[in-house]
Amino acid sequence: MKRLVVVMVCFLLTMVTTVNVAVIEAKAKTKTGISYSDPEFRATVDMLAMDGHSNDDLSSCAVKQEYYKDVVEMFDKGMSKQEILDYYENELGVQALLYPPAKGFNLTLWMTPYLLLAVVSILLFFIFKKWKSNRPELVMAEDTESEKELETELYIAMIEEERKKMNFY
Incomplete structure (x- = not known):
């Protein structure tokens, strides 16, 4: 009986997380068509350190959600991947990037x-x-x-x- 309860709880937690991510991604659809699963978007956010939250789960990390929203807004404004990375580097310094640029x-x-x-x-x-x-x-x-x-x-x-x-x- 205890095993059944544990399995059910794990299943429900998995479903809640999956639904939460799906809701967040559905909200992320923008007027330019960029979503969280877009390869250009993924390549951009994968290069950002996000104040140490880059490895956290999107559904439970408010900082990572905020970064994702900001990057989507920048894509909506017509900024390219390199422009977005340059923006974060100018605002927060090289620490904003997971991998520092190979210069200097x-x-x-x-x-x-x-x-x-x-x-x-x-x-x-x-x-x-x-x-x-x-x-x-x-x-x-x-x-x-x-x-x-x-x-x-x-x-x-x-x-x-x-x-x-x-x-x-």
């Missing part, structure tokens, strides 16, 4: 990880090369004929001893 000091921020990776790779290459050149090589001394015979005799003696233990004779 921000270009340094974008390039630093790749430069560090390249420098570390080069350093490791030279360190390993130096270690390899400084490592003494192991030189195997050539066995003389008498050493080989002695070794063979030892092996034969060991085998004979094991056979005696096992009573193979």
Whole structure:
């Protein structure tokens, strides 16, 4: 019985959220035909940080709803995606964008990880090369004929001893 109640509550919450999003999207239809599901609209709002609310659920976040309404109004006024992003960048600074533009000091921020990776790779290459050149090589001394015979005799003696233990004779 408890499982049934839990399943019903989850189902109802899902339906309420779905209906709420559908109502919000229906209200978002504008005179230019831009809706929340329009690819150009999605591309624009996906680039905005929305004061830290960009990952929140639209149906429960008033800040995100306000941003969406503002972007729809800007599209209604005839502004392009880049003009909208420039507007938010001028009003709120680079922090208004999820990804800072790759220009000026921000270009340094974008390039630093790749430069560090390249420098570390080069350093490791030279360190390993130096270690390899400084490592003494192991030189195997050539066995003389008498050493080989002695070794063979030892092996034969060991085998004979094991056979005696096992009573193979």
